[in-house]
Amino acid sequence: MPEVSDYSFVVILILAVMGITAVILLLTYLIGPKRTGAIKHSVYESGVDPTGDARRRFNVRFYLVAVLFLIFDVEIIFLYPWAVLFPRLKATEGADQQWASDLAANGFTPAFFIVGIGIFFALLTIGFIYEWRKGVFRWD
Amino acid sequence: MPDIMNFDPNDKTPTIVDRLIRAPGVIIGVAVLLGVVLAVVLVAVWMLWGDAVRALLGSQLGLSIVIIAVTIGLMFSVIATSILFERKIAAFIQDRKGPNRGGFWGVIQPMADGLKFLLKEEFTPARADRPLFILAPCIAFIAAFIGFAIIPWAGEIHWPWMAEGETVTTQVASLDMGILYIIAVGGFGVYGVVLAGWASNNKYSFFGGMRAAAQMISYEVPMGLVLVVVLLAAGTLRPELIVNQQAETGIWNVFLHPLAFVLLTICAFAEANRTPFDLVEAEQELVGGFHTEYSSMKFAMFFLGEYAHIITGSALIVALFLGGWHVWFLPNVDDTVWWAALIKFAVYWVKIILFIVFYIVIRWTLPRFRFDQLMKLAWKGLIPMGLGLVVATGVLVALGWQRNVPANLIANAIVLGISLWYASRSPSPVTGRQDNLPEIEVRPSATT
Numbered sequence: 152m153p154e155v156s157d158y159s160f161v162v163i164l165i166l167a168v169m170g171i172t173a174v175i176l177l178l179t180y181l182i183g184p185k186r187t188g189a190i191k192h193s194v195y196e197s198g199v200d201p202t203g204d205a206r207r208r209f210n211v212r213f214y215l216v217a218v219l220f221l222i223f224d225v226e227i228i229f230l231y232p233w234a235v236l237f238p239r240l241k242a243t244e245g246a247d248q249q250w251a252s253d254l255a256a257n258g259f260t261p262a263f264f265i266v267g268i269g270i271f272f273a274l275l276t277i278g279f280i281y282e283w284r285k286g287v288f289r290w291d
Numbered sequence: 292m293p294d295i296m297n298f299d300p301n302d303k304t305p306t307i308v309d310r311l312i313r314a315p316g317v318i319i320g321v322a323v324l325l326g327v328v329l330a331v332v333l334v335a336v337w338m339l340w341g342d343a344v345r346a347l348l349g350s351q352l353g354l355s356i357v358i359i360a361v362t363i364g365l366m367f368s369v370i371a372t373s374i375l376f377e378r379k380i381a382a383f384i385q386d387r388k389g390p391n392r393g394g395f396w397g398v399i400q401p402m403a404d405g406l407k408f409l410l411k412e413e414f415t416p417a418r419a420d421r422p423l424f425i426l427a428p429c430i431a432f433i434a435a436f437i438g439f440a441i442i443p444w445a446g447e448i449h450w451p452w453m454a455e456g457e458t459v460t461t462q463v464a465s466l467d468m469g470i471l472y473i474i475a476v477g478g479f480g481v482y483g484v485v486l487a488g489w490a491s492n493n494k495y496s497f498f499g500g501m502r503a504a505a506q507m508i509s510y511e512v513p514m515g516l517v518l519v520v521v522l523l524a525a526g527t528l529r530p531e532l533i534v535n536q537q538a539e540t541g542i543w544n545v546f547l548h549p550l551a552f553v554l555l556t557i558c559a560f561a562e563a564n565r566t567p568f569d570l571v572e573a574e575q576e577l578v579g580g581f582h583t584e585y586s587s588m589k590f591a592m593f594f595l596g597e598y599a600h601i602i603t604g605s606a607l608i609v610a611l612f613l614g615g616w617h618v619w620f621l622p623n624v625d626d627t628v629w630w631a632a633l634i635k636f637a638v639y640w641v642k643i644i645l646f647i648v649f650y651i652v653i654r655w656t657l658p659r660f661r662f663d664q665l666m667k668l669a670w671k672g673l674i675p676m677g678l679g680l681v682v683a684t685g686v687l688v689a690l691g692w693q694r695n696v697p698a699n700l701i702a703n704a705i706v707l708g709i710s711l712w713y714a715s716r717s718p719s720p721v722t723g724r725q726d727n728l729p730e731i732e733v734r735p736s737a738t739t
Binding site for chain 2: 155157165168172180182183184191193209213216220222227228235236265281287290
């Protein structure tokens with residue numbers, strides 16, 4: 152058996168699920184009845200004749216939430232590498248200890264990591280408090 | 292052929308089909324028969340192509356394919372069962388009987404529903420965006436069903452025919468990015484709902500889609516923060532290592548981070564659009580929300596996707612907080628015999644099913660949020676608490692106390708205390724409760 156990367160298993164899974172999806176859609180397309188009509192093809196809005204297009208202007212708050220999400224989620228993703236590496240800095244044996252002492256020899260001591268993430272986290276929190284005070288989260 | 296023209300609705304005499312379908316013996320007999328056939332087929336395959344099967348199970352590629360097949364099959368059967376149980380538990384809570392026509396105790400009701408979905412008309416409204424309209428349920432379905440790739444179902448297996456010390460892992464893919472994969476797939480799932488709302492060209496669907504987008508992305512932020520808490524304590528992104536840590540020490544993460552567990556559970560409810568966060572499909576206001584215009588299997592794919600999302604979310608929470616396959620008196624990390632792996636697999640699914648029952652009971656217990664309450668809970672409640680938890684856990688890790696239960700509990704209590712104190716003195720409480728309402732004069736109603 153040749154050595155295969157684990158990511159190829161994910162690809163196999165995705166292909167399998169895509170296959171199931173295609174089979175389901177095809178089956179229901181082939182089996183189901185097909186009867187058309189102008190009324191039936193109109194939009195269902197509780198029996199009232201639809202007025203205008205549905206893609207209309209919407210509340211700006213939805214847009215604000217999307218912008219906030221972009222900022223916050225990217226900032227939180229930046230926390231992940233730190234979160235995974237930080238506990239290993241305190242390792243006392245094995246390869247992790249070698250890695251941590253190499254880092255410390257180059258100036259990246261645990262204190263550096265704490266101060267660095269402290270500044271990053273302070274910026275994140277200040278931004279969050281600013282948005283809160285600005286009333287971005289007011290929905291009523 | 293029944294006489295349709297002279298059909299009498301009051302005629303209660305059961306036909307032969309009715310009697311067969313409702314007889315417990317018939318259904319149990321068919322189920323036992325299917326089980327026996329499956330067992331015979333498996334034994335026959337083992338006897339005939341034993342070497343090929345052993346080679347398949349012994350290689351990681353083969354085992355991953357077997358796990359994909361088994362897990363997708365299990366997910367479909369658990370979904371069918373949980374739909375029946377959802378209706379039965381709802382009936383129990385509302386003091387009625389629930390489905391009881393399809394077989395005894397309604398056991399073949401989910402199968403009947405599935406068949407009906409398949410036989411219904413596959414329909415696209417004239418003004419809908421046809422490619423996106425078809426793509427949306429596919430995305431929802433695929434995103435919900437590929438999330439389990441990194442779930443460590445049963446740890447490592449050492450088959451008897453393998454060389455000494457060799458093992459294969461019972462995980463579809465042991466990725467080094469682990470948890471990030473689940474976050475990515477969860478983010479991908481938002482597209483299904485939003486595109487469905489957009490493509491339908493229906494105002495109900497559109498509003499449902501907008502709400503879905505806002506809700507799902509809002510709750511992804513606290514979910515990300517809470518996952519940082521767990522990763523910070525574990526020092527790895529691989530879920531199998533997180534489970535192994537809990538199994539080796541015997542201390543589940545839920546005892547270390549109870550608050551994070553509660554926050555992640557809330558976020559999982561919101562991500563799966565389950566009550567009390569099902570504003571996306573709020574029947575009373577939005578008819579069906581994003582799936583108003585969907586019919587037949589395309590609707591069923593949203594439905595299956597929602598339940599698959601619940602199962603994957605439960606599996607993730609079980610892996611991160613509830614010890615995965617670990618129970619104290621059962622096989623541990625070092626037991627890699629095949630029957631130990633089977634026990635672990637069963638334990639994992641028992642935990643998932645208990646969590647699904649919890650989902651169902653919550654659905655029929657709590658009323659739906661209002662939209663402003665929903666957003667307040669995410670942005671003013673969960674995110675500050677998540678930030679506080681990250682800081683508290685960071686301090687504990689810096690002090691080297693990340694697996695110290697009392698220190699973690701005290702840190703959690705401090706964060707919870709500060710949050711509750713702030714919530715109680717805030718002029719607009721995070722729950723959205725309105726104080727200072729004008730007094731209403733209550734008069735006794737006129738009695739005759």
